[in-house]
Amino acid sequence: MSAYDTAHHDDHDHHGPAPGLTRWLYTTNHKDIGTLYLWFSLLMFFIGGAMALIIRAELFQPGIQIVDPMFFNSMTTMHAIVMIFGVVMPAFVGLANWMIPMMIGAPDMALPRLNNWSFWIMPFAFTIMLSTLFMDSGGPAGGWTLYPPLTLQMGDSFAFVIFAIHFMGISSVMGSINIVATIFNMRANGMTLMKMPLFVWTWLITAFLLIASIPVFAGAVTMLLTDRYFGTSFFSAAGGGDPVMFQHIFWFFGHPEVYILILPAFGVVSSIIPTFARKPLFGYDSMVYATASIAFLSFIVWAHHMFTTGMPLAGELFFMFSTMMISVPTGVKVFNWVATMWRGSMTFETPMLFAIGFVVMFTIGGLSGLMLAITPADIQYHDTYFVVAHFHYVLVPGAIFSLIAATYYWIPKWTGNMYDEKLGKIHFWTSTIFVNVLFFPMHFVGLAGMPRRIPDYSLQFADWNMIASIGAFGFGFAQIIFVWVVYKCVRGGEKATDEVWEGAVGLEWTVPSPAPYHTFEEPPPLAVINKNHF
Amino acid sequence: MSASSGYYIPHEARWPIVGSVGLFLFFMGFGSFLNDGSLGLPLLLIGAAIIVWMMFGWFSMVVRESEAGTYNGQVDVSFRMAMMWFIFSEVMFFGAFFGALFYARQFSGPWISGDGGGGAAMTNAVLWNGFDYIWPNNGPGKIGDGFAFNQGFTEMSWFGLPLINTLLLLTSGVTCTIAHHAIKDGNHEKMVRWLAATVGLGAVFVACQAYEYYHAYHALGLKLTTGIYGSTFFMLTGFHGFHVSMGAIMLFFVMLRGMKKHFTAENHFAFEAAAWYWHFVDVVWLGLFIFVYLV
Numbered sequence: 033m034s035a036y037d038t039a040h041h042d043d044h045d046h047h048g049p050a051p052g053l054t055r056w057l058y059t060t061n062h063k064d065i066g067t068l069y070l071w072f073s074l075l076m077f078f079i080g081g082a083m084a085l086i087i088r089a090e091l092f093q094p095g096i097q098i099v100d101p102m103f104f105n106s107m108t109t110m111h112a113i114v115m116i117f118g119v120v121m122p123a124f125v126g127l128a129n130w131m132i133p134m135m136i137g138a139p140d141m142a143l144p145r146l147n148n149w150s151f152w153i154m155p156f157a158f159t160i161m162l163s164t165l166f167m168d169s170g171g172p173a174g175g176w177t178l179y180p181p182l183t184l185q186m187g188d189s190f191a192f193v194i195f196a197i198h199f200m201g202i203s204s205v206m207g208s209i210n211i212v213a214t215i216f217n218m219r220a221n222g223m224t225l226m227k228m229p230l231f232v233w234t235w236l237i238t239a240f241l242l243i244a245s246i247p248v249f250a251g252a253v254t255m256l257l258t259d260r261y262f263g264t265s266f267f268s269a270a271g272g273g274d275p276v277m278f279q280h281i282f283w284f285f286g287h288p289e290v291y292i293l294i295l296p297a298f299g300v301v302s303s304i305i306p307t308f309a310r311k312p313l314f315g316y317d318s319m320v321y322a323t324a325s326i327a328f329l330s331f332i333v334w335a336h337h338m339f340t341t342g343m344p345l346a347g348e349l350f351f352m353f354s355t356m357m358i359s360v361p362t363g364v365k366v367f368n369w370v371a372t373m374w375r376g377s378m379t380f381e382t383p384m385l386f387a388i389g390f391v392v393m394f395t396i397g398g399l400s401g402l403m404l405a406i407t408p409a410d411i412q413y414h415d416t417y418f419v420v421a422h423f424h425y426v427l428v429p430g431a432i433f434s435l436i437a438a439t440y441y442w443i444p445k446w447t448g449n450m451y452d453e454k455l456g457k458i459h460f461w462t463s464t465i466f467v468n469v470l471f472f473p474m475h476f477v478g479l480a481g482m483p484r485r486i487p488d489y490s491l492q493f494a495d496w497n498m499i500a501s502i503g504a505f506g507f508g509f510a511q512i513i514f515v516w517v518v519y520k521c522v523r524g525g526e527k528a529t530d531e532v533w534e535g536a537v538g539l540e541w542t543v544p545s546p547a548p549y550h551t552f553e554e555p556p557p558l559a560v561i562n563k564n565h566f
Numbered sequence: 567m568s569a570s571s572g573y574y575i576p577h578e579a580r581w582p583i584v585g586s587v588g589l590f591l592f593f594m595g596f597g598s599f600l601n602d603g604s605l606g607l608p609l610l611l612i613g614a615a616i617i618v619w620m621m622f623g624w625f626s627m628v629v630r631e632s633e634a635g636t637y638n639g640q641v642d643v644s645f646r647m648a649m650m651w652f653i654f655s656e657v658m659f660f661g662a663f664f665g666a667l668f669y670a671r672q673f674s675g676p677w678i679s680g681d682g683g684g685g686a687a688m689t690n691a692v693l694w695n696g697f698d699y700i701w702p703n704n705g706p707g708k709i710g711d712g713f714a715f716n717q718g719f720t721e722m723s724w725f726g727l728p729l730i731n732t733l734l735l736l737t738s739g740v741t742c743t744i745a746h747h748a749i750k751d752g753n754h755e756k757m758v759r760w761l762a763a764t765v766g767l768g769a770v771f772v773a774c775q776a777y778e779y780y781h782a783y784h785a786l787g788l789k790l791t792t793g794i795y796g797s798t799f800f801m802l803t804g805f806h807g808f809h810v811s812m813g814a815i816m817l818f819f820v821m822l823r824g825m826k827k828h829f830t831a832e833n834h835f836a837f838e839a840a841a842w843y844w845h846f847v848d849v850v851w852l853g854l855f856i857f858v859y860l861v
Contacts, residue, residue: 050578054578057580057583058578058579058580058582058583059578060575060576060577060578060579138573139573139575140573140575142644142647142648143644143645143648144575144576145576145579145581145582145624146582146648148579148582148583149581149582149585149586152582152583152586153586153589156586156587156589156590159590160590160593160594160597188601191596191597191600191601192593192594192597194597195593195594195596195597196593198593199589199590199593202589205652205655208651209647209648209651209652209655210648212647212651213644213647213648213651214644216647217640217643217644217647218640218644243651243654243655243658244654244655244658245658246655246658247655247656247658247659247661247662248658248659248661248662248665250659250662251659251660251661251662251663251666252662254801255662255663255666255797255801258790258797258801261600262790262791263710263790263791264790264791264796264797264800264801265704265705265709265710265791265793265794265796265797266666266670266794266797266798268705268707268709269674269678269693269694269705269706270705270706270707270709271704271705271707271709271710271793271794271797272670272674272675272678272703272704272705272706272709272793272794272795273666273670273674273705273793273794273797274669274670274673274674274677274678276674277666277669277670277673277674280665280669281662281665281666284662284665342684342685344682344683344684550575553573
């Protein structure tokens with residue numbers, strides 16, 4: 033199976049990794065860069081998670097116990113920034129780096145040096161971002177959405193927050209350009225668009241979203257910067273501008289950003305479920321079209337984040353209906369996953385457990401999203417813990433679960449070793465139980481009126497908050513199991529076969545485990561491609 | 567689309583990490599500078615110098631490799647796609663500022679003056695009583711009038727310098743295309759001549775813009791701080807002017823490479839990338855001319 037891609041290694045000048053630290057600093061290898069991205073996001077996951085635990089510790093009881101309100105607010109802000117820009121986005125870029133070239137039969141990414149730069153911006157950008165926490169004026173505390181005029185009132189660290197965002201944006205745009213060029217230009221002969229694995233499709237569409245939305249965000253924060261330091265009036269009504277205008281520009285980026293965080297997750301789940309159901313993915317074509325529809329709709333729904341700002345009625349109605357339309361392609365996806373499992377020869381290894389957990393719990397988040405889409409209802413729910421429950425259901429048992437599932441699914445291919453299945457299952461069940469203990473009660477306190485981003489709360493919310501905090505610590509510590517499993521798997525374990533999973537389909541399973549430093553230096557033959565797609 | 571025989575994978579490079587360090591120092595320095603930190607300006611300049619060094623180093627490396635015939639057709643396509651999508655991202659960046667301009671003119675301005683139904687009339691009566699919206703304006707607070715309260719500013723007329731600027735840029739688009747046809751005929755001398763004309767027109771454009779800014783600040787009382795009109799006017803034209811400068815620098819280096827006869831009739835992607843960028847700033851200018859100056 034793997035003879036054709038190993039035979040040509042020896043006659044190359046640089047067939048193995050360079051020794052020492054410079055291997056990682058100067059590397060142009062997609063697997064090295066993917067690994068860097070994944071370790072970086074794992075580190076950031078624990079930094080962002082520690083911030084979440086500070087928040088939940090403070091909210092364990094009503095009253096101000098542990099941190100002062102300003103620091104609490106900067107924790108909620110920083111937790112969001114770290115988790116979105118430092119964990120989910122780079123982790124998916126890491127998966128894209130590792131998997132896309134192997135999935136399309138390419139030797140590497142289209143622009144390997146640019147790829148190196150995309151990664152090596154991230155540690156520097158987050159150094160700037162996190163350093164603001166240690167500045168005299170403290171970190172950003174006005175929420176990750178940076179709404180003016182509140183955010184313009186923060187201290188000197190404001191400029192550094194803005195520049196850190198610019199810095200990360202450069203990385204995201206370069207990374208996305210690279211992914212688009214790779215998918216369009218590097219596919220092996222015979223790997224037609226409609227033979228590509230869905231992970232590749234979802235990333236292609238995600239990359240478009242990034243290239244189109246990140247520069248708009250850069251523009252928005254630039255306007256904040258000039259309003260603050262250069263005396264412009266973009267967001268000041270006294271000067272003829274409008275603070276609400278920021279919200280429009282921000283969410284024109286922000287809503288596509290939401291799909292940037294979840295579309296690659298759809299791709300991961302669409303790869304895993306067919307493997308363990310031992311059936312082809314149900315409705316491949318409709319999955320592709322549904323992904324594209326979601327991406328298109330994501331650009332015309334942004335003001336559903338702003339129903340309480342006093343938009344004209346026509347605007348509220350338009351954004352309500354366009355938002356509800358998203359449930360159609362998303363429903364197509366969920367039904368396709370369920371139909372894939374229908375009458376399959378199912379087994380429940382850890383990746384499959386996380387994938388099924390994703391389908392169930394992401395759907396809960398999707399349904400609360402539909403509730404929030406209804407304008408008159410949203411006026412009640414707005415800025416309550418119901419919203420917090422909603423987006424955490426789509427992002428934690430959604431995006432994060434898919435990342436964990438992807439790691440379990442592909443780590444035998446990365447390391448050549450099987451992970452510890454028993455520990456993996458323990459990790460799944462502790463995570464799933466605690467994540468629901470953590471986030472489900474937020475629906476209740478939210479509907480009862482508990483506001484978000486406040487360190488104190490009214491007494492009637494005390495019980496559910498205490499339960500949520502217990503869930504938070506349980507979920508947090510459960511992730512240490514994950515690190516242990518990954519560490520053990522990197523160090524050794526039962527040898528993985530090339531195919532790894534019975535019934536796995538895709539070019540990545542035709543190369544040896546661990547995947548050699550260079551794969552597909554010669555494109556895979558047509559027969560191999562035709563045999564390895566749905 | 568298809569893989570040609572023999573892929574090209576570039577060797578490792580140190581320039582990306584140099585670029586990251588440069589950007590890091592630049593941003594740290596800029597942030598410190600804005601807060602009056604004493605180390606700000608030196609850090610900013612060191613960072614900028616490192617970025618310029620990185621760009622020289624990185625581009626020279628790529629040019630050397632290209633001249634050595636290292637690249638194949640597939641690499642060429644990757645470069646083309648990267649440049650196309652980079653320009654698209656720049657379009658979206660300008661889109662944010664055009665969006666701000668449209669929103670301010672169509673929505674927030676009329677709403678502050680009480681039009682548009684809903685609570686607008688009440689808002690106007692209570693908060694901004696007597697404010698009547700006409701474009702251009704600097705808001706009910708008359709922000710940025712500076713020296714004399716209530717002394718207005720004069721808007722920028724489309725006739726005169728902006729019209730000349732439009733003609734300059736449109737002409738430069740033509741000269742750029744003539745240069746392109748020249749290199750397609752393999753004629754380096756002609757290409758260099760017409761590129762020199764293009765860069766020259768770009769430089770004259772930037773000079774005219776600088777004069778216009780001077781005129782706006784000193785004769786018209788129009789500044790960056792002059793409310794929403796000043797904000798949108800200077801930010802849109804300012805970012806455009808910056809991009810024209812970048813485009814002109816790109817074309818200038820393409821011209822230098824033309825003098826060294828780096829290109830062939832078939833293989834001159836560096837020229838095309840710079841030319842695409844030049845046409846992009848041209849089109850942005852037409853948007854500016856219509857929406858900032860004309861209407």
